[in-house]
Amino acid sequence: MPWTNTAASPISRSPVERRAFFGSIPMNSDLFAVVRARVLAALAAVAGALPGEILERVEVTPAREALHGDLASNAAMVAAKAAGQRPRDLAAALAAALATAPEIFQAEAAGPGFLNIRLRPEALHAMLPAILRAGEAYGDGAIGAGERVNVEYVSANPTGPMHVGHCRGAVVGDALANLLRKAGYKVTKEFYINDAGAQVAALAWAAYWRYLQALGTTLTEAEFDALAPAGLQYRGDYLIPVGAELAARFGDKLATPGAFPADPALWFDAVREITVAAMLAEIRADLDRLGVAQEIFTSEAALVAKGATEAAIARLEAAGLIHEGVLAPPKGKLPEDWEPRPQTLFRATLFGDEVDRPLKKSDGTATYFANDIAYHADKIDRGFNVLIDVWGADHGGYVPRMKAAVAALGAGRVVFEALLCQIVHVVKSGQPVRMSKRAGSYITLRDLIEEVGRDAVRFIMLTRKNDAQMEFDLDQAVAQTRDNPVFYVQYAHARARSVLRHAAEQGFATAPEALAEAALGSLNDPAELALIRRLSAWPRLVEGAARAREPHRIAFFLYDLASDFHILWNRGREAAALRFIQAETPLETGARLALVAATAVVIRSGLAVMGVTPVEEMR
RNA sequence: GCGCCCUUAGCUCAGGUGGAUAGAGCAACAGCCUUCUAAGCUGUGGGUCGGUGGUUCGAAUCCACCAGGGCGCGCCA
Numbered sequence: 226m227p228w229t230n231t232a233a234s235p236i237s238r239s240p241v242e243r244r245a246f247f248g249s250i251p252m253n254s255d256l257f258a259v260v261r262a263r264v265l266a267a268l269a270a271v272a273g274a275l276p277g278e279i280l281e282r283v284e285v286t287p288a289r290e291a292l293h294g295d296l297a298s299n300a301a302m303v304a305a306k307a308a309g310q311r312p313r314d315l316a317a318a319l320a321a322a323l324a325t326a327p328e329i330f331q332a333e334a335a336g337p338g339f340l341n342i343r344l345r346p347e348a349l350h351a352m353l354p355a356i357l358r359a360g361e362a363y364g365d366g367a368i369g370a371g372e373r374v375n376v377e378y379v380s381a382n383p384t385g386p387m388h389v390g391h392c393r394g395a396v397v398g399d400a401l402a403n404l405l406r407k408a409g410y411k412v413t414k415e416f417y418i419n420d421a422g423a424q425v426a427a428l429a430w431a432a433y434w435r436y437l438q439a440l441g442t443t444l445t446e447a448e449f450d451a452l453a454p455a456g457l458q459y460r461g462d463y464l465i466p467v468g469a470e471l472a473a474r475f476g477d478k479l480a481t482p483g484a485f486p487a488d489p490a491l492w493f494d495a496v497r498e499i500t501v502a503a504m505l506a507e508i509r510a511d512l513d514r515l516g517v518a519q520e521i522f523t524s525e526a527a528l529v530a531k532g533a534t535e536a537a538i539a540r541l542e543a544a545g546l547i548h549e550g551v552l553a554p555p556k557g558k559l560p561e562d563w564e565p566r567p568q569t570l571f572r573a574t575l576f577g578d579e580v581d582r583p584l585k586k587s588d589g590t591a592t593y594f595a596n597d598i599a600y601h602a603d604k605i606d607r608g609f610n611v612l613i614d615v616w617g618a619d620h621g622g623y624v625p626r627m628k629a630a631v632a633a634l635g636a637g638r639v640v641f642e643a644l645l646c647q648i649v650h651v652v653k654s655g656q657p658v659r660m661s662k663r664a665g666s667y668i669t670l671r672d673l674i675e676e677v678g679r680d681a682v683r684f685i686m687l688t689r690k691n692d693a694q695m696e697f698d699l700d701q702a703v704a705q706t707r708d709n710p711v712f713y714v715q716y717a718h719a720r721a722r723s724v725l726r727h728a729a730e731q732g733f734a735t736a737p738e739a740l741a742e743a744a745l746g747s748l749n750d751p752a753e754l755a756l757i758r759r760l761s762a763w764p765r766l767v768e769g770a771a772r773a774r775e776p777h778r779i780a781f782f783l784y785d786l787a788s789d790f791h792i793l794w795n796r797g798r799e800a801a802a803l804r805f806i807q808a809e810t811p812l813e814t815g816a817r818l819a820l821v822a823a824t825a826v827v828i829r830s831g832l833a834v835m836g837v838t839p840v841e842e843m844r
Numbered sequence: 845g846c847g848c849c850c851u852u853a854g855c856u857c858a859g860g861u862g863g864a865u866a867g868a869g870c871a872a873c874a875g876c877c878u879u880c881u882a883a884g885c886u887g888u889g890g891g892u893c894g895g896u897g898g899u900u901c902g903a904a905u906c907c908a909c910c911a912g913g914g915c916g917c918g919c920c921a
Contacts, residue, residue, distance in 0.1 A: 289864070299863065302901075312901070336864045337901060382921065419921060555846095555917050568918075579847075579917090586919040593921050621848055622916040645849075647914080689857075692849060694914070696856075701870095705883045708856090708869055712883080720881065727880055762860090769860045781858060785868080795885055798877090806880055843883075 254355045255366075255764035257296070260328060260342065261285040264298050267322035272308035272315065279307050285342075287762055291751070293335065294343035295758060302338040312338025349757045350745035356760060356823040357741040361830045364763045368771060369410030375604050376402040378615035379512065379519070380417040383504040384428045386463055387511040387670040389649045389697065390617060395670075396686035396836070397646055398615035399517045400776035403834045408771030413609070416512075416519040417600060420501050421526040422593060423455065428504070429497035431459035433479075433486070435468025436496070440477055442484035452486060467503045471496060511670045516679055516836050523603070525596055533599035534591045537634070538569075538584060540602065546572045546633055552580060571598070576629030594623075598630045605635050611642065613774070618645045618692070644774060646691045653699040677702040680837045684711040687780040687835055710784050711837070714828065717787035719843045720794060721825040724805050726842075728818055731808060740822050743815035750803060752793045753820060759789050760827050767834075776834070783831045790824050 264285060268275065283300045301316035308315055316334030323332040323340075328348035335341045356363045378398020381391050399414065406412045419425075430453040437444060450457040477484065479492035512518065528534070541547050550570045554563050570581040571594075584595040604612055612631060616623070624643045631641035651658040651668055658668060674682055681702040688710055689695040705712050725735045734740070748754070763782070770778040797804035805817045829839045 284860095284863095286860075286863090293864080297864085302863075305901085339864065380921095422921065424921060552918055563918080566918085583918055588919075590919090592919070597921090618849075618915055620916085620921085623921090624848085645915090647849080693857085694850080698856090701856095706870095707884085710869090713869095716881090716883070724880060766860070773861070775860090777858095778860070781868090782860095784858095788868085792885095794880085795882090798879060798882090798885075801879085804880060843881080 254352070255768075256328075256344075256348070256352060256761040257285050257765045260296055260326075260344075261298070263323060263326040263329065264300050264319065264340070267319045267326075268300055268304060268308075270322050271318045272304060272310070275304055275307050279304050287758065288341065291755075293339075294331070294333075294341040295349070296342040296344065298340040298342065299338075300340055301334070305338065316340050346746075346749060346754070349754060349761065350748060352757055352761045353743075353745060353819045353823045354741035356826050357737040357819065360737065360826060361833055363826060364767045364830050365407055365409065366764060366768050366771070367409040368768050369405060369408050372410050372611060373609045374402075374405055374410045374412045374611040374613060375415055375607075375609040376405070376412060376613045376615070377415045377417055377604075378402075379508075379517070380419065380614075380616075381508065382419045382424045382428075383501050383508060384424050384459055385461060385504060386507055388667040389651055389670065389673055390646075390667075392515065392670045392673065392682065393646045393649050393686050393691075393695070394615045394617065395512065395515055395517050396683050397644060397691050397776060400683075400687055400779070400835050401613070401615070401644065401774060403836065404767065404771050404776050404779065407767055407834055410611075410771070413521060414519040415521040415523065415604075418505065418522060418524045418526075419593075420505075420524055421529050421596060424458075425497060425501060425526075427453075427455045427458040429493060429500055430454070431457055432464050432467045432471065432500040433492065433496050435464045436471040436475075437468075437480060437484050437486065438465075439468040439472035440480055440484035442480075444485060449486075463507070464500070467500050470503070471499060474499075514674050514679065515670060515682065523600065525600065528599050528603065529591070529596060533603060534595050537599040537602040538595060541571060541598070541633060544633065546575065547584070548572065548581070550581060552583070571626075571630065571633075573626045573629040576632045578625040578629045582626045582629075594626060594630075597627065598634070601627065601631050601641070602634050605631070605639050609639065611640050613642045613644060615644045615646060615691075618647045621645050642774065644691050647694040649686075649695050649697050651697045651699065658699065673697075680715070681709075681711045683835055684714070684780060684837050687777045690775065690777055710780065713791075714783045714787045714832070715837070715840045716843055717790045718825055718828045718832070718839045719841060721790065721821045721828070722841045724821050725818065725825070728806050728814070731806060733806070733811070733814060733818060735818060735822065737822060737826075740815065740819040743819045744812055745816045745819060747813040747816045748820060750796075750800075752789075752796055752803065753817075756786075756789045756793055756820060756824065759786050760823055763827050763830065779831050779834050783828060783835075786824070786827060786831075 261283065265280060265283060268283070282303045283298065285296050285298045288294050288297045301319055302312045305312040305315050310318070313334055316338045319340055320332040320334050323329050323342070328344055329342055330345045331343040333341050376398055379387070379391055379395045381387065387395070402412050402414045434449050434457055437449070446457065471479065479487060479496065481487045538547065548570055549567050551565050551567050552570070566587065568583045569585045571584055573582045574580060582594055583592055586592055601612060614627070627643065628641045631639055651673070676699055685697060685702055701709050702711065703709070707713050729735045748757070766778060766782050770776060793803065805814070805821055807814050832839045
């Protein structure tokens with residue numbers, strides 16, 4: 226069956242179809258997409274036009290067992306009903322129709338109606354030059370279709386150094402943003418500075434205490450604690466330098482004689498501003514250590530100051546989504562000071578939330594939610610279609626109301642998604658690690674990075690699904706063994722680069738352009754072909770991980786890829802024919818070097834998404 | 845009390861949106877190191893996918909109920 230285009234066919238719009246013939250598979254090709262197009266064409270030929278919902282469900286996946294071939298498709302089982310045929314029969318017809326497809330060596334029906342596909346070795350081989358020519362851009366996708374996504378992450382109160390909890394959100398958010406970008410979304414990385422509200426006020430008081438201490442106050446910590454409106458909440462050492470800076474700048478002008486507290490009206494704004502700036506600088510330095518750099522920093526206080534909260538509430542009001550009402554008391558144990566009270570409420574229930582949500586506190590100021598509505602309205606106004614917030618799991622209860630608010634403000638054009646990160650327990654030698662030298666009550670990001678290094682922090686933070694709790698094992702993170710995934714993957718890359726360096730020293734051409742021209746027919750060992758199959762799955766993996774918003778899949782893929790590569794490397798010890806560099810067979814060596822170089826490319830492509838360094842050598 | 849998340853090998857965890865006989869590392873057991881980097885390698889054993897029902901050609905995956913763990917439940921963010 227010749228490959229023909231049908232104008233009405235859904236696949237005629239696919240870029241795949243323009244590459245039609247074998248031998249012209251272009252850069253960035255996705256082997257799975259190519260074969261899927263073949264299967265869909267066969268389906269159209271055998272069963273005629275089928276509804277789009279059916280065609281969408283047709284998958285081409287890696288074969289689970291090598292016995293089954295290279296790829297498998299569920300096409301016959303999915304389409305059987307609509308096609309009016311039994312799955313087995315349809316699969317057999319599809320197999321016959323696929324026999325002439327240039328990539329396919331053999332197709333056969335199996336099991337309940339699977340289509341097992343064995344590729345021509347040339348089709349697998351052709352992936353290597355495609356990968357080498359594309360470089361790290363291999364795997365770039367188009368599923369984002371240029372959609373504009375805002376990924377907001379970290380977004381901590383600027384009240385102290387970042388700790389491990391923030392760190393997980395930072396890594397997950399950053400990797401997710403990179404992943405979406407790779408999949409073809411237009412992504413903005415953003416940080417929301419929660420510099421308004423009670424926590425920041427408490428911070429200012431805590432910094433003021435350090436200021437008084439710097440002046441030599443005789444007041445005790447307990448006395449100050451009793452005196453501050455919300456108590457002394459931030460007691461870590463990290464505010465001592467801020468107190469010293471305040472003393473250096475203002476002398477004793479912010480205190481009464483004897484270094485006792487003065488009227489807050491005299492000092493509060495100045496102290497808060499300077500302290501928040503200092504904390505923000507600290508956080509940005511921490512992010513920098515972690516290799517995270519958001520493009521946009523938005524200040525809650527600045528939004529409030531320019532009236533964004535009132536404006537957002539007015540927008541909701543104009544849409545009839547605000548009312549005054551009395552909420553029922555919360556179920557379960559009642560807060561002690563509970564009393565029914567009329568409040569300004571957002572009609573979140575119209576958008577799927579359980580209750581309407583308050584926008585004003587009893588003192589008339591805006592709730593955090595009201596300010597957050599203003600912030601998300603701001604993001605919507607900046608033209609994003611998808612707003613993704615990365616939060617701690619303790620904010621889970623907050624998701625439905627935010628979703629409701631974005632639905633209300635975005636007129637159905639904008640979706641809100643939240644990624645919740647569960648807690649991280651740091652352990653060393655099987656024992657929980659809790660205290661930090663600097664911050665007192667928690668482990669700082671800085672401690673963690675100093676202990677195990679940035680790459681280990683980033684990689685290991687991505688070795689769990691974001692919504693599963695995680696143990697971060699400090700011993701494992703620095704181990705140079707297979708059970709340390711960071712090491713294992715970086716070592717695979719270093720090994721590949723090392724082989725290429727040795728080859729170059731022996732006079733082999735190792736530039737990607739040169740290797741892309743290598744004759745590859747000699748690559749036919751199962752371990753070599755398994756590695757190529759893995760490399761071929763990279764674009765598909767990127768697409769799936771991006772759709773599911775699951776950056777951790779990259780980590781597992783790279784681990785498996787590293788494993789395939791190490792296996793091949795090790796097999797060279799027994800089977801001399803598999804050793805990469807063999808001076809007496811330069812053509813075959815060229816083929817193997819192409820495989821090695823392509824492996825390095827894909828590892829680099831994946832590490833780039835994770836923000837982990839592809840090391841060139843480990844000594 | 846209600847809502848959300850989690851429960852997969854002895855341990856830590858994957859499982860690509862419903863596919864074929866459920867996978868990996870560690871630990872255990874048996875072999876192996878004269879080599880492009882042994883910073884290990886090969887093989888074996890190991891499972892009631894928390895439980896019970898349901899949906900369909902087919903369920904670890906979807907639904908209902910139950911058990912255990914985590915998080916949350918107006919004026920904190």
